[in-house]
Amino acid sequence: MSVKTLVIDGKDVSGNDNQTVMEVARENGIRIPALCHLDGLTPVGACRMCVIEVKGLNKLLPACVTRIEEGMEVSTNSDRLQRYRRTILELLFSERNHICSVCVSNGHCDLQGLAARHGVTHVSVPYRYPSCPVDATHSRFILDHNRCILCTRCVRVCDEVEGAHTWDVMGRGIEARVITDLNQQWGTSGSCTSCSKCVHVCPTGALSEKGKSVAEMAKHREFLPYLKQMREDHR
């Protein structure tokens, strides 16, 4: 392991060569927005909210999966990046039916929170209004595809932390959907342990506990870095 030095937003910083730009930025108090990324899960670079500019490269890189390099000069918050992030958020809102006012996660939602922080006061692209099913067959939880942004946090936490791999993604592009087991009703899943980890890492109201009404579904994610740390310590 060797130490590498780089510049992020004009600040001289350093990190180990196996660290990502996102990790080193956070260690140094520089906040790069993220949506699919969650501490404790393998980063996948799916949502693109964490895009950064690197001097000498004309393409943008996702900070959550980009390893630091010696001498790198990173910009995390330019006007262009802000504009792209707003567009990403608007596209996410337009893709499914995110009705914040009647959502279980109103006030606790990562998508809603990021929109507020990035000054998204309206969605400039036309809404799609797709017809999306709700799966309420599980005895304790509900899957509402209307609110899903395909971040795959549920897929990763179920596979990497719980070890059940109940969740996966089926279909391509705009037709992609998260599924349980072999695309069957969640209530009939033989692999689901009902641990609720997926529900709590879900950034929106796509996964919720039954019995929760509007704005009642606060998520608790403290367990994730804790479980990860415990496992690493016992390795």
Add this chain to the structure above:
Amino acid sequence: MKARVATVWLDGCSGCHMSFLDMDERLVELAEKADIVYGPLADTKEFPENVDVTLVEGAVSSEEDLHKILIIRKNSRIVVSLGDCAVTSNVPSMRNSVGTDAILFRAYRENATHALQIPDKVIPKLLPRAVPVHEVVKVDVFIPGCPPSADTIFEAVMGLLTGQKADLASLTRFGA
């Protein structure tokens, strides 16, 4: 001279207008700067000409909404989308993925026990989709919230009347 302000109620629940009234004594302050020339709170039938600021509550959902919003845009200097229904089409949009025929059938046939018929007289015909105001006409200011708080509405409207634009993103959000 006082500014001419209008308020309009399209496909919404009137909650934004209730929030407007919640400005309480600040309505007096507002009345010193503006006259309300049209809206559910004023007794005027036709939308007037030369309106400075129009606050639009609700999504564009029926043929009447569409007819109104085109006149509103033509006669208003500044059009404001007030609240989530105007800004995002919000709850009214929940019928969009179901279809107009199916939603009318559910309401007037399946769930009714008396005089089973889908109304086709007097009340305006629904458009295929309830859409945000800015998908139909140009909107100048967006005030999300369900409803936006009285504080937010006051800051926004006073900002428009005094020329000091309020930072709406810091005051409200979708679903607020």
